[in-house]
Amino acid sequence: MALYIAIHLAFLGWIIINRLFLPALPKQPELSGRPLVSVLVPMRNEERNVEVLIKSLKNSSYDQMEFILLNDQSTDGTQKELERTIEGDSRFTILQGKELPEGWVGKVHACHQLQQAASGDYLLFVDADVRFRPKAIEQSLALMERKKAHLLTGFPAFDVAPFLSKLLVPMLHFVILFHLPIALANYTKFKAATAANGMWMMFERNSYQKIGGHAAVYNSLVEDVHIAREIKAHGYKVVLANITMSVKCRMYDTNTEVWEGFLKNSYAGIGRSPFLAGVLILFYSTFYILPPFLALYGVFNGLYSWMIPYVLTVIQRWYVDMVTNQRWYLSFLIPLQAAAMLGVLVESMRKSFKKQPYSWKGRHYS
Incomplete structure (x- = not known):
């Protein structure tokens, strides 16, 4: 015993x-410039999330942004809710998703289409069920600049409503802090020590394009980890950050979804x-x-x-x-x-x- x-x-x-090597988003972000950030959101049957998502986007404090949302052949009221909540805001563009090609994973294809329409120096891929504080995007950009990173990603704080969600979802943070050697993940190009979360991934555009973007991982069910490994394989830097004070997510509403x-x-x-x-x-x-x-x-x-x-x-x-x-x-x-x-x-x-x-x-x- x-x-x-x-x-x-x-x-x-x-x-x-291990936690000491996980940087947090800066409370007071400082930037040397004002690069354009494209916030890209794939959406498939996300009617219930539209209103709160659009509110988070509209309340963002950073002033150099465009918001591109892709309705990925939703069968619910996603499109109607998007049109209602955006209310003619010129920063928003709604795309209609194309038919899923054979062999592609749906979310990966949606992200691929989104980046084709983006103009930003930085590409921030965000899931539709994510909510964030006004400075979250600016904070992420500032940490990327400070760390000289080409990809910043992190796991949000989780709103866990269904019982199965209370059991499984918080284990994401535990697995990262227990099993991932974060020093290797954040300070080396060692591919095996890589974690990423597709809910919040900010790429420097040039490096993203040089690795082939999401097309490089078109058939992956864990595309976030695989694209992060591609970033490292090409000699670029990935930073896994603690974003929980600024970003929150309610991943699931039912035990079946969990x-x-x-x-x-x-x-x-x-x-x-x-x-x-x-x-x-x-x-x-x-x-x-x-x-x-x-x-x-x-x-x-x-x-x-x-x-x-x-x-x-x-x-x-x-x-x-x-x-x-x-x-x-x-x-x-x-x-x-x-x-x-x-x-x-x-x-x-x-x-x-x-x-x-x-x-x-x-x-x-x-």
Whole structure:
């Protein structure tokens, strides 16, 4: 038990140290110039998100921007809501998405069309369910300038409404701060140490075009990570930042959406490696699902030191939630969060083995 406790203490120390290499957006951004930023938003059946998204865009403090939104063959009221909420604002352009070519992933094709219409020196790809503070775009631009980066990306704070969302979505931050050596990610061109999030990706235009843009990853279900690796492969710099104080996202509204969303990315996100999946299942079962059972055994048998591992997992989770602007009380759910993450990984792997398609927004991907 002493060794088990020591390992959990080491995990906590690693997370705290690793976080030091994750830069935050500057509270007071300073820029040497005023480059044009093209904010590009792919939208497929996003009727419920249009109003709040447009409000965030209109309230942005930076004055050199254009907003280009692509209605990707939506079957709901997305187009009508866009026309109503934009209200003739000349900064906005609405594009109509073309038919999805064979072999392309829908979002990747939408982003490809968006960049073709953009004029900016910087291209900021934003998901429709993202909301942000007025200075968020200016802050991102300032951090890119300070770090001399060609791509800046980050994971927002998450609004987690459905129960399954409370379990799975906050694990995105935990996985980054625990498994990704952020110093390697942000200060080297080492491709394996790369994380990115398609909800918020700001590219310097010339480097984006030189790698081939989104067309370079046309068939990827985890296009954000793969395009970030392409940036590094061409000798450019990627910065993963803590954007949670300025950017927020409500990814899903139902448990079904949560399940389908994670299902399509879970196994693909680890390179469809059965070995790596097995390692993760063993690791999280041993260190994050087992501790509450040990704690219960300890309580009923007077072995109170057996409660320490569970307490340390909660502290690890709490620390991550604290630095990423999440709800602190979700930290007590870490065993259920780990179990849910493994559950979706196993199902995603099963579908891959059986060559069953993943579904998302009415489209199917192998």
